[in-house]
Amino acid sequence: MKRVLLAGAGEVGAKHLAALAGTPGVMVAGVADPAPRTDVPRGVPVFASWRAALKSLAPDLVVVATPLGTALTLARNAAQAGAMVLVEKPATTDPAVLTPRPGDERIFVAFQPHFAPGLDHLLTSPPAVVRADVMLAVRRDPGYFRGWRRTYATAGGVLHQQAIHGLALALRILPGDVETVDAEVAHHRGLAETEDRVTAVVTLTGGTAVHIDARVDHSGPAAHELALHLADERLLRVRGRNLEAGLGTPATAPTHEELRRAMYAAVLDAADGRPPHPCLFPLTALRRPLEVIDRVYRDARVVRVTDSAAA
Secondary structure, eight states, X not given: OEEEEEEOOSHHHHHHHHHHHTOTTEEEEEEEOSSOOSOOOTTOOEESOHHHHHHHHOOSEEEEOOOHHHHXXXXXXXXXXTOEEEEOTTSOSOGGGGSOOTTGGGEEEOOGGGGSTTHHHHHHSOOOXXXXXXXXXXXXXXXXXXXGGGXXXXXXXXXXXXXXXXXXXXXXXXXXXXXXXXXXXXXXXOSSSSOSEEEEEEEETTSOEEEEEEESBOOSOOEEEEEEEETTSOEEEEBSSSSTTBTSOGGGXXXXXXXXXXXXXXXXXXXXXXXXXXXXXXXXXXXXXXXXXXXXXXXXXXXXXXXXXGO
């Protein structure tokens, strides 16, 4: 039985607790959070300090679901202590701090939608792609933008927090350095420092491109999808509310709990010396999407509309 420490018992931590409860071969050995905001299962010890939890429990797997201020430091300490680690995205907004360190090979980013149907084969043998369209259309209202989510410094923008699943997947498939960026960041509602919508065309070496349209003021059904335009003129669509249908159909898509369980199993397989699952996202690979995100925000035109009717 593998022992799991969950660091962070907030909104995302609650999702991990639900998924871990149904994962064969694992047990939640403890939760580290000075003020848990979700119910912790009876009998599971709660630690105010993650350092104390690491020392007391010596877990096999640490799931890090804390805000940016502590996530990367915690993940690296846990890995250096010998645990395998899953850290929630984006882990950091600063790509410069992702220069590899000892232990980083034990850390993976928790991109559970990358375990959606068909994506293992797509990542193992990527086709020739000339353009990737990353689309995000969700709604985040005032209750979402509280505490650390209110500022760029503590949360990053829409690309860091919401669209990174699809963008990181696109950049795993499309090689090349950024050559040009044409982007616009729009603020309509003023709920936080973060924008309501960001659109961009990122041109890579070789003429390939990533098109981004990500918004958090959408009034219709939520969707986060990726369209891959192939060199042979075929179109592959990774579909779902958050990519969860993969290359399959939304009607048969796995639940997010099922995707998380597949992710936990893959990390623990790697801990046992098995070849890394193609859908696992190493921490060191996060630097490239963060550099692209930085470039988009740095080059973007900023549009501010103060009329509340724009929301």
